[in-house]
Structures are given as structure tokens and as C-alpha cells.
Amino acid sequence: MTTINMLAPWQWALLAVIPAVIVLLYFLKLKRQPLEVPSTYLWHKSIEDLHVNSIWQRLRRNILLFLQLLFIGILAFAFLRPGWRGTELTGDRFIFLIDNSASMSATDVEPTRLDEAKRRVSELINQMATGDVAMIVSFSDAARVDQLFTDNRRELLRGLEAIRPTNRKTLLGEALRVAAGLANPGQSAFEISDTQVAEPLPATVYIFSDGRFPSVEGFSLGNLEPKFVPIGDDVAPNVAITAFSTRRREDQADQLQAFARLTNTGVEPVAAQVELYRDEELLDADQVELDAGDAGGVVFDLGEVQTGVLKLRTSSGGALAVDDEAWTVIDPPTQAKILFVTPGNDALELAFTTESAEEMAEVDIVEPGYLETDEYRARTAEGYYALVVYDQCQPKELPPANTLFIGTLPPGQTWTAGEPVEAPQIIDVETAHPLMQLIDLGDVKFAETRVLEVPSGGTSLIDSHVGPMFAIAPRGPYEDAVLAAEIYGVDADGERFANTDWPLRLSFPVFVLNAIRYFGDVGTATAGNTVQPGETVHLRSATSADSLAVRTPSGKQVSLGRETSETFSFSGTDELGVYLIEEPDQPVRRFAVNLFDPPESDIAKTDDVQIGYVEVAGEASWEGARQELWKVLLMGALVVLCVEWYIYNRRVYL
Amino acid sequence: MSNATQSDALLSPEFLAQLERMELVSRKIFRGRMKGERRSPRKGHSVEFADFRNYVPGDDLRFIDWNTYARLDRLFLKIFFEEEDLRFYSLIDASASMSFGTPSKLRYAQQLAAALGFIGLIRGDRVRIETLGQRQTRSPAYRGRQNVWRMQEQLLAIEPDQTTSLTTGVKNFCIRNPGKGIVVVISDLMDKEGYESAFKYLLSRQMDIYVIHVLSAEELDPEIKGDLRLVDCEDDDVAEITASAPLLKRYQKTLAAFVEGAREFCARRGMNYLLANNQVPVEQLISGYLRRRGLVR
Numbered sequence: 001m002t003t004i005n006m007l008a009p010w011q012w013a014l015l016a017v018i019p020a021v022i023v024l025l026y027f028l029k030l031k032r033q034p035l036e037v038p039s040t041y042l043w044h045k046s047i048e049d050l051h052v053n054s055i056w057q058r059l060r061r062n063i064l065l066f067l068q069l070l071f072i073g074i075l076a077f078a079f080l081r082p083g084w085r086g087t088e089l090t091g092d093r094f095i096f097l098i099d100n101s102a103s104m105s106a107t108d109v110e111p112t113r114l115d116e117a118k119r120r121v122s123e124l125i126n127q128m129a130t131g132d133v134a135m136i137v138s139f140s141d142a143a144r145v146d147q148l149f150t151d152n153r154r155e156l157l158r159g160l161e162a163i164r165p166t167n168r169k170t171l172l173g174e175a176l177r178v179a180a181g182l183a184n185p186g187q188s189a190f191e192i193s194d195t196q197v198a199e200p201l202p203a204t205v206y207i208f209s210d211g212r213f214p215s216v217e218g219f220s221l222g223n224l225e226p227k228f229v230p231i232g233d234d235v236a237p238n239v240a241i242t243a244f245s246t247r248r249r250e251d252q253a254d255q256l257q258a259f260a261r262l263t264n265t266g267v268e269p270v271a272a273q274v275e276l277y278r279d280e281e282l283l284d285a286d287q288v289e290l291d292a293g294d295a296g297g298v299v300f301d302l303g304e305v306q307t308g309v310l311k312l313r314t315s316s317g318g319a320l321a322v323d324d325e326a327w328t329v330i331d332p333p334t335q336a337k338i339l340f341v342t343p344g345n346d347a348l349e350l351a352f353t354t355e356s357a358e359e360m361a362e363v364d365i366v367e368p369g370y371l372e373t374d375e376y377r378a379r380t381a382e383g384y385y386a387l388v389v390y391d392q393c394q395p396k397e398l399p400p401a402n403t404l405f406i407g408t409l410p411p412g413q414t415w416t417a418g419e420p421v422e423a424p425q426i427i428d429v430e431t432a433h434p435l436m437q438l439i440d441l442g443d444v445k446f447a448e449t450r451v452l453e454v455p456s457g458g459t460s461l462i463d464s465h466v467g468p469m470f471a472i473a474p475r476g477p478y479e480d481a482v483l484a485a486e487i488y489g490v491d492a493d494g495e496r497f498a499n500t501d502w503p504l505r506l507s508f509p510v511f512v513l514n515a516i517r518y519f520g521d522v523g524t525a526t527a528g529n530t531v532q533p534g535e536t537v538h539l540r541s542a543t544s545a546d547s548l549a550v551r552t553p554s555g556k557q558v559s560l561g562r563e564t565s566e567t568f569s570f571s572g573t574d575e576l577g578v579y580l581i582e583e584p585d586q587p588v589r590r591f592a593v594n595l596f597d598p599p600e601s602d603i604a605k606t607d608d609v610q611i612g613y614v615e616v617a618g619e620a621s622w623e624g625a626r627q628e629l630w631k632v633l634l635m636g637a638l639v640v641l642c643v644e645w646y647i648y649n650r651r652v653y654l
Numbered sequence: 655m656s657n658a659t660q661s662d663a664l665l666s667p668e669f670l671a672q673l674e675r676m677e678l679v680s681r682k683i684f685r686g687r688m689k690g691e692r693r694s695p696r697k698g699h700s701v702e703f704a705d706f707r708n709y710v711p712g713d714d715l716r717f718i719d720w721n722t723y724a725r726l727d728r729l730f731l732k733i734f735f736e737e738e739d740l741r742f743y744s745l746i747d748a749s750a751s752m753s754f755g756t757p758s759k760l761r762y763a764q765q766l767a768a769a770l771g772f773i774g775l776i777r778g779d780r781v782r783i784e785t786l787g788q789r790q791t792r793s794p795a796y797r798g799r800q801n802v803w804r805m806q807e808q809l810l811a812i813e814p815d816q817t818t819s820l821t822t823g824v825k826n827f828c829i830r831n832p833g834k835g836i837v838v839v840i841s842d843l844m845d846k847e848g849y850e851s852a853f854k855y856l857l858s859r860q861m862d863i864y865v866i867h868v869l870s871a872e873e874l875d876p877e878i879k880g881d882l883r884l885v886d887c888e889d890d891d892v893a894e895i896t897a898s899a900p901l902l903k904r905y906q907k908t909l910a911a912f913v914e915g916a917r918e919f920c921a922r923r924g925m926n927y928l929l930a931n932n933q934v935p936v937e938q939l940i941s942g943y944l945r946r947r948g949l950v951r
Contacts, residue, residue, distance in 0.1 A: 032881040032882055033882055033883065034882075034883045035878065035885065036885050037872075037884045037886065037887065038751035038752075038759075038842065038872075039751050039842075039844035040884050040885075040886040040893040041845075042909055043893040043905065044891075046907075046908045047893060047895065
């Protein structure tokens with residue numbers, strides 16, 4: 001047993017005076033009132049019966065005094081903070097990394113893993129010696145510094161208390177980089193030789209986690225000494241919903257089906273009960289037999305359902321609750337309206353009429369002469385078309401819609417291009433842009449192209465060795481994309497020729513689908529897709545309004561301003577459930593946030609983690625930091641005080 | 655005159671009138687000095703025949719039964735019971751502890767002694783009032799109705815200031831009064847040395863012993879509260895107590911044991927024991943309890 005002195009010498013001196021004062025007061029207090037009696041004979045005999053032995057008798061006579069001294073003694077002992085050293089804190093700088101990802105909400109440790117982690121950290125904080133400093137970082141897929149380095153325990157405990165569970169997945173890397181900031185100061189390479197920019201401050205990193213995260217690659221601990229404290233049970237039963245979506249039946253397009261996938265991460269087979277709700281009304285229920293570590297699917301036939309919010313719930317969810325519910329949104333089927341103006345383009349026409357494309361879009365294919373009609377003017381003016389594709393033709397002015405120009409430039413001075421260049425070599429494709437996702441142009445050749453001058457704010461999507469070939473640029477609420485190379489061209493003799501072999505490649509229909517999806521606002525998050533918690537959602541407005549409101553599942557309304565010309569970014573997707581997108585004079589749209597993360601749902605704790613090349617073994621047993629005795633002592637003191645009060649009032653004995 | 659007033663206070667005229675019809679009864683027959691109204695173990699000259707015995711030369715010829723001589727031709731002497739007076743002692747404890755109570759235990763003892771003494775005087779018994787702390791000189795013996803006032807005066811002169819222990823007092827009493835008789839000990843028996851040895855002295859004298867144990871209401875049922883320092887009025891002994899229900903209960907138990915012990919001690923040795931609460935009027939005690947116990951009739 002060890003003690004920690006909590007008082008300064010003068011405080012001890014003050015404490016030492018109290019017993020003396022008690023003794024003094026006791027004797028003052030014990031001035032008994034004299035009373036003359038005929039004889040004390042019987043009284044002595046009465047007292048003698050109570051005083052069997054003299055030591056006990058003396059003790060009894062002064063029992064109140066003894067109790068009071070005992071009380072002070074216990075208090076003084078409590079001030080010494082006696083306890084048994086458990087896990088000792090080593091070093092004088094500590095970084096507590098606390099996992100607050102979804103799996104830390106598991107209840108296999110009472111009350112939750114996160115609470116257990118916080119309790120352990122608070123024990124360590126209380127054990128810190130004077131002068132020790134610590135920092136608290138909580139991490140899920142992002143790291144958050146809850147308390148910077150300080151030696152103020154109260155600040156640390158407050159920072160610790162502020163940590164809330166999240167529904168996100170776990171990534172340790174960022175947290176470690178935050179932790180490493182001071183321990184491994186960066187190297188500056190401005191001079192001839194590397195110089196250290198600051199003194200390294202070694203620190204001990206305590207990682208409180210269930211270890212359900214991918215090993216951290218490419219990170220060097222340097223001056224950090226890691227200690228991994230695994231939290232949770234080795235075997236924690238859990239059944240997770242890892243996928244939930246709806247689809248139209250292949251054979252009957254008006255019939256809807258809901259698909260769900262459940263994973264049993266426990267070690268026992270489970271017959272999982274699932275219930276399907278539509279707008280909070282029970283629709284159907286089923287049971288899925290899941291072997292240990294196995295996954296299984298369940299299908300519900302929904303019939304003709306046009307709209308609604310589907311919720312799937314499993315009542316045998318196990319220790320982790322956040323993956324026991326999943327939502328998906330059924331929106332009325334919408335098709336993007338696309339106007340394709342071309343003198344003739346078999347390849348694009350074919351691509352626009354694939355089954356997938358027809359599902360997503362309704363394409364009107366017209367001759368360039370249509371541009372002169374009133375119908376064209378009227379329809380574009382009212383925003384009927386989400387996208388207008390101009391192939392080998394050019395309108396007099398740009399319509400209030402997204403546009404894709406193929407082989408020509410938009411009217412006006414915004415877009416300019418150089419003279420045609422033969423045999424451009426494609427050297428880069430901006431695959432990060434939604435338009436170019438999954439597109440590989442390595443095997444595509446163009447006969448000739450013009451080189452685009454990308455207007456300001458625009459992005460080049462395909463770069464050739466001579467310059468940009470394909471670019472996109474915002475125009476108010478709309479975007480214009482321009483492919484400077486033709487697909488079909490007309491040569492000097494008026495003969496049609498194929499300028500590229502792209503239509504023969506798989507990437508071409510994919511590009512067309514991307515274009516329909518991107519410009520037609522089809523297949524984004526708002527169309528029933530689900531988002532993982534913490535992910536940023538890019539929302540598009542159907543109108544040119546400058547703001548958009550998102551209502552979270554808990555009813556909080558978040559107003560979003562237009563971030564770029566065409567999208568609104570919403571990153572507050574921490575809650576699970578259905579979010580509403582509210583726009584004036586527009587139907588409410590919805591999207592769902594679901595965990596759907598099998599590794600996060602697999603909540604059995606791991607005993608070691610890999611950080612860079614270092615394998616950090618979990619602390620085998622947690623000694624509960626320090627077994628503090630002072631609470632028990634204070635309770636004891638309280639009991640002594642109560643006994644003293646009782647005896648004083650009842651005068652059971654002398 | 656003041657004494658007369660006090661004596662009036664000691665015993666009321668109505669009570670005196672009641673007492674006149676009573677007499678002291680001894681369960682044992684004692685030899686007296688003067689001829690009184692009682693039979694004596696000594697044969698004498700009363701009218702009541704007791705026995706015959708053979709004549710021996712020197713006997714008073716007046717007591718020869720001549721009728722028997724005529725019939726049997728032998729000389730027999732007639733023996734008669736002697737009638738004698740009774741010696742009655744009131745032995746009063748006049749220690750400081752007797753001054754407690756309302757009326758004080760001493761006052762109560764005085765009244766008792768006066769009442770009993772009055773009966774004795776009326777019946778021609780020899781009445782002597784003694785106290786435990788008395789010096790070696792004997793108290794005067796009173797006899798006859800004319801001495802009632804003197805006896806009362808002596809009683810009233812007793813002050814609760816004597817310090818002799820019960821044992822010493824009784825021993826001295828026995829030395830002073832060698833004769834037999836009825837002795838009524840009126841005391842609170844609150845002697846730290848105990849009462850046993852004292853009573854043994856009396857028992858050795860084969861006296862008819864009555865013990866009237868006088869206790870005041872505050873001794874029988876003390877009403878005290880708080881932290882107290884009890885001071886013994888006789889020896890200044892101190893007992894520090896904190897009055898509590900359990901302690902008072904224990905006191906009652908101790909008191910009951912003490913009284914029961916005294917009662918049993920007396921009963922085993924042929925003594926009469928009577929616990930007297932100073933709240934019970936003397937009249938009631940004499941005409942009720944003592945009559946039932948056979949001291950008076």
C-alpha cells in the first residue's frame with residue numbers, strides 16, 4: 001500500500017490541532033452537573049454491572065471522545081490517499097487516445113466500452129503526479145483533441161467528460177499523427193542539412209480502444225511509447241445489419257423489393273429476428289439463421305410502394321446497438337430529362353438508350369434544327385431539361401441547364417480553344433471527378449483535338465500532351481462540360497468520319513452513365529443511397545436557391561449555403577437515420593445514414609495492434625490504476641460520525 | 655411548647671386515639687425487670703398457675719400445695735407464671751442520608767418510632783429510643799403514659815448528622831442494651847459496608863427484630879436527567895453518570911435486587927423485614943402492614 005500526501009505541512013499542522021481541541025473541548029464539555037444524593041451505593045452497583053472490565057469501562061466512559069478522535073484519524077488517513085498501486089504511469093508526459101467510434105458503444109462492458117475507457121483514463125489522471133502533463137485525444141475516423149497538454153487535472157477530466165460516442169468507424173493513424181506532433185517534431189530541409197526544428201518531447205501514448213481498426217501503415221512512433229489498453233470482451237455477441245437497400249424487381253418494374261444483409265460476429269449461432277417498418281409501421285418480419293461469423297440475407301417483397309422511409313430492425317442485435325437498425329428511402333422514381341441535339345451520332349445514341357440509361361433518364365434526340373424552334377426555347381427556359389448535349393452543333397445562347405458540348409464550344413467568349421492538333425496523347429484523366437469515375441482512357445485514341453482554354457473556376461478532366469481536351473466549368477447554378485474533340489466529324493469533303501475509337505471501349509457507356517447521373521442528379525445520395533456516418537454529402541438543389549435546409553433525425557435543422565456553384569456540402573452526418581432535405585416549393589427529399597461497416601460491427605476486442613512496424617501488445621490485465629481507499633475511509637468516517645451522534649443522543653452507555 | 659407543636663405534627667390526635675387500642679406483640683416471651691402486663695418465662699407470683707415442683711428446704715412455705723400434701727403425703731411447691739413488662743427498642747438510623755425525601759426519611763422514622771413507642775407506653779412496656787450514632791450512654795427507658803411527651807421530645811431532638819456506620823451503631827446498641835426484647839430498626843440500609851454483619855449482632859442477642867427499610871420516592875424512582883456527578887451526602891463519594899433509560903432501568907434492577915436481598919436475609923433468620931416508602935402515611939403503615947406482620951395488634 002502506498003500513500004500520496006495531499007496536504008501541505010501547514011495544513012497538516014492545522015489538522016493536528018483538531019484532536020487537541022477535541023480533547024480540550026471534551027473535558028470542558030464533561031463538566032457534569034453535581035447532584036447530592038442519599039447514597040451513591042446503588043448507583044455504583046448499577047454502573048458496576050455495566051463496567052465488567054476497567055479498560056472497557058474507561059473506553060465506554062469516553063466513547064464519544066474516542067469516536068471523535070477516530071473520526072479525525074480516519075480523515076487524516078484519508079488525506080494521505082492510501083491505495084494500492086495498480087498500473088503505474090510511466091514517464092511524465094502522457095497522451096490518452098480514446099476510441100469513440102461506433103464499436104465503443106458496445107455494452108459488453110458496463111455501461112459501455114467508452115464509459116469504461118473514460119473511467120480508466122480518469123483513474124490514470126488522478127494518479128498523475130504534480131508536474132505531469134497529459135493530453136486527451138478522441139478518435140474515430142477523425143481525431144479530435146479534447147484537451148491539450150496540461151497538468152491541470154480538472155481540465156483533463158473535463159475534457160475527458162466531454163468525449164461523446166460517435167457512430168463512425170475507427171482509424172488510428174490521424175490520432176497518432178496528432179499525438180506525435182510534439183514528440184516527433186518535424187524536420188526542416190530548407191538548409192543544406194536537415195535540422196531539427198524543436199526539441200523532441202517523448203511521451204507515453206495510452207490507446208484505449210477495442211482494437212477494431214486497420215493496422216496503421218507508414219507511421220513511425222519515434223519518441224512515442226505506445227501502451228495499448230484493450231477494452232471489451234474477447235467474445236461479444238453482435239448481429240449487425242451490414243446492408244439494406246431497395247430495388248425494383250427485374251420482372252415487374254413496378255414491384256419493389258427490400259434486401260438486407262445481416263452479419264453475426266459472435267461465436268454462437270443466432271436466429272436473428274428482423275422487423276421491417278415503413279414510416280414507423282410494422283410491415284413485415286422475418287428470421288435469419290446465422291452461424292457464428294456468418295452473414296445472411298433477407299428479402300422482403302414490398303409490392304407497389306411509391307414512397308416512404310423503410311426501417312429495418314433486428315431485435316437480437318447483441319452488445320452493439322447502433323448496427324441493429326438501418327434505414328433506406330424510397331423516392332418516387334425520377335428520370336432526368338435530357339435533350340440530345342445531334343445531326344447523327346450512333347455511338348452516343350446507343351449509349352443513351354442502354355437499359356441502365358433509360359432507367360435513369362428520358363432522352364429526347366433531336367436534329368440541330370430543333371434549336372430554332374419555339375418549343376426548344378420554351379422548354380429550356382422553364383428548366384425542363386437537366387442536361388442538354390450539343391453534338392457538332394452550337395446554340396445561339398446557353399440554356400438554363402447543364403450542358404455538354406461535343407466537338408464544339410459554347411457560344412460566347414468564356415470558352416476558347418486553339419487550332420486542331422493531330423493525334424493527341426491522353427496523359428491524365430481526373431478520375432476523382434464524378435464525371436470521370438471508373439473511366440480508363442489508356443486504350444483510347446483520338447485523331448485530332450483542339451486544346452481548351454479552361455475558364456476560371458473550371459477543371460480539366462482529360463489532359464492530352466498538348467493541353468486540356470475535356471473540361472468542366474460552372475456557370476451560375478449550372479455547369480458546362482466541353483469535349484474539344486469530336487466523336488464523329490465531317491471532313492472537308494463532307495464525309496462523316498470517326499474521330500476516336502472511344503465508343504468501342506467499355507469506358508464510353510460508363511462515361512455516358514456518369515454524365516446522366518452527374519448532370520441529371522440521378523443516383524446521388526438523395527436518391528435513396530445511404531451514406532456512412534461522418535461522410536460528407538454533396539447535395540444539389542433543383543432550383544437556383546442560395547440555401548438549403550437539412551433536418552437531422554433528431555429534428556435539428558441545418559441551413560446550408562451554396563458552397564460551389566452547383567453543390568451544397570453537408571458534413572453533419574453523425575447521427576444514424578433519415579435526413580430530410582427541405583427546399584421551398586420543392587418536394588422533400590431524403591437520404592439515410594447507416595453504419596454498414598462490417599469491421600466496425602465485429603466488436604470482439606483484439607489483444608494487440610500493429611502501428612507501423614511495431615506490434616503493441618495489449619496490457620494483459622488492468623489493475624484498475626490505483627485502488628483508492630479514501631472513499632471507503634470517508635464512508636467509514638461518516639459511519640463513525642453517525643455512531644457518535646447516535647450514542648450522544650441515546651446515551652446507551654456512560 | 656414548641657415541642658408539643660412538633661409532637662402534634664409527629665402524630666395526629668386521631669392517630670394517637672387509634673394507637674391506644676393497639677398493643678405491641680412479641681413472638682418471643684422475654685424476661686422483664688418489673689411486673690408488667692406480660693407473662694414472663696420466670697415463674698412468679700401471678701395468679702396464673704404454671705407447674706408443680708418438689709419442695710426443697712428453704713422454699714417459701716406459702717407456695718406449698720397443702721391439698722396435694724394431704725393426699726399424697728409429699729410436699730409440692732406450686733409455681734405460678736410471672737407477669738412482666740416488655741422491652742421495646744426503636745433503633746433509628748440518623749445518618750445524613752436519612753435527611754432526604756419529603757417527608758424526610760428521618761421524619762418518617764421518627765413518626766414510626768413515636769407511634770410504636772406510644773403503643774408500648776400505653777401498655778406499660780419499657781420503651782427505649784436509640785440511634786445508631788449514639789454515644790455509649792443509654793437513652794432513658796420510658797414507661798407509662800406520662801412519658802409520651804418526653805419520648806417525643808427525645809425523638810424530635812434527633813438530627814440527621816450522625817456518621818456511625820450501621821454495623822458499629824448496632825454493635826454499640828447491643829453493648830448498651832444487654833436485655834432482650836423487641837427491636838425495631840428503622841434505616842435506609844444504605845451502608846456501603848452492608849447490613850449483614852450489623853443484623854448478625856442483633857440476632858446473636860436473640861431479640862425479636864423488625865427491620866423497617868425506609869426509602870424515599872427519589873430513591874425508589876429517581877427522576878434525573880443529563881450528565882450528572884452524583885455526590886454521596888455521607889462520604890462525598892462521587893458517581894459520574896449520564897442518565898439514560900437503560901441506566902435507570904439497571905438502577906431499578908439493582909434496587910430491586912438490593913431490597914430482595916435484604917428481605918431474604920431477614921426471612922432466613924427469622925427477622926421481619928418491611929419496605930416503607932416515605933410516601934405511604936405512617937398511619938397506614940402501622941395499622942395496615944405492621945398489624946398484618948404481627949408487631950402490633
